[in-house]
Amino acid sequence: MSTTLVLGSLAVVLAGPLPWGLSRWSGLRRTPAAAMLLWQSTALAAVLAALGAGVSLAAERLRAAPVTAMDVVVAALAGAVTLVVLVRLAVSGHRTGTALRRLRRAHRDRVDLVARVDRGVSVLEHEVPVAYCVPGMTGSRIVVSRSTLTTLAPAELAAVLEHERAHLRARHDLVLEAFTVLHRAFPRWVASAAARREVEVLVEVLADRAACRTGDRRALVSALLALAGAPTPAGSLGSAGSLAARVEVLRDPRPRRLQSAAVALLAAAILALPTLLVVVPWLTGLHGR
Structure with missing residues (x-):
């Protein structure tokens, strides 16, 4: 079986059936760090396999002896498709990144105008309990409403604020942005919507x-x-999102080291397969020269 066919088949599996199946494995959320690694490896491997399939097909046709006009046409089409994939990713990345940064900058400016700052937290005079963070390269904001301060007990408020600080420290906004770029680049061809929802x-x-490592788990729940039901402005990360799934995980905090190790190994294998299929033939060709 040719490398092109293997890479093409792998790209199809990684772009559709595998993300669809992973999105239905709710138990994966109980090992979130390994699960995130698995989703990132799957997305990166799908892109690498798709690009590798196009390059491999072009190289196979141009290495044919003798090279026919049909070989040149097929190689040109494969190269064109590969270029389209790269361009779509680049354009999606530029548009998504530019729009998000503009949106967040404008929101931070509005918050700075109307909010008072209390121990590094922006407090809005609002009757609805809200808590969210607005990421930024040059200045992030953690925003809560006055109602949040009066509604939550001290331990609850501390847990919520640590939750938002964790988002900012880990730059979860960049993780979500990468999956948004993939979804917007190929909205109909791959199961990127399922990936985006699960990563959220x-x-x-x-x-x-x-938050639970430094605070009370029950207080966070x-x-x-x-x-x-608290609203979260576009471009921000809020404490109230994906509530049912998170409460389910929080109610069962038992460590799952075996699952975590197995998922991490699966992530490494998924990424290694297309990498080897792309790199090994290239190294072999260099050695043959």
Whole structure:
């Protein structure tokens, strides 16, 4: 079986059936760090396999002896498709990144105009309990409403604030942005919407885990329930998102080291397969010269 066919088949599996199946494995959320690694490896491997298939097909045709006109046409088409994939990713990345940064900058400016700052937290005079963070390269904001301060107990408020700080420390916004870029580049051809939704849950679970390491797990659960339905502005990360899935994970904090190790190994294998299929033939060709 040719390398092109293997890479093409792998790209199809990694872009469709595998993300679809992973999105239905709810138990994966109980090992969120390994699960995030698995989703990132799957997305990167799918792109690498798709690009590698195009390059491999072009190289196979041009190495044919003798090279016919049909070989040149097929190689040109394969190269064109590969270039289209790269261009779509680049354009999607530029548009998504530019739009998000503009949106967040404008929101931070509005918050700075109307909010008072209390111990590094921007407090809005609002009757609805809200809590979210606005990421930024030059200055992030953690925003809560006055109602949040009066509604939550001290332990609950501390857990919520640590949750938001965890988002900012880990730059979860960049993780979500990468999957948004992939989804917008290929909205109909791959299962990127399922990946984006599941990654949204995982970043919240990871922030919850960070909050629980320094605070009370039960206080965080009660705070999340108190903030249920709270609005989250576009471009920000809020404490109230994916509530049902997160509460389910929080209620069962038992470590799952075996699952975590197995998922991490699976992630490494998924990424290694297309990498080897792309790199080994190239190294072999160099050695043959």
